[in-house]
Amino acid sequence: MDRLVYSPDLIPIEHVWDMLGRRIAARQPPPTCLTELRMALLDEWCNIPQDQIDNLILSMPRRCKACIVSSGRHTSY
Numbered sequence: 001m002d003r004l005v006y007s008p009d010l011i012p013i014e015h016v017w018d019m020l021g022r023r024i025a026a027r028q029p030p031p032t033c034l035t036e037l038r039m040a041l042l043d044e045w046c047n048i049p050q051d052q053i054d055n056l057i058l059s060m061p062r063r064c065k066a067c068i069v070s071s072g073r074h075t076s077y
Contacts (some may be wrong), residue, residue, distance in 0.1 A: 010063055015056050020044055 023044040024031070031037040 003055055012056055012059075012060065016048070016053070019048055019052060023048070
């Protein structure tokens with residue numbers, strides 16, 4: 001796992017950041033200043049459903065296997 005940095009699929013927090021970014025992008029109206037963005041980020045962070053986090057954790061063995069099978073190249077994740 002020494003090349004983990006080259007395999008973002010194997011870094012769970014990257015997927016959480018993606019979830020957070022999508023939730024912020026979907027807000028209407030979008031944040032218009034840093035203070036609003038900070039509050040929106042905190043709000044969305046607290047509201048990410050635990051089952052999404054659990055599913056991400058449970059998917060890690062499949063992600064690792066897919067990465068090994070692909071010799072570290074692109075996977076379906």
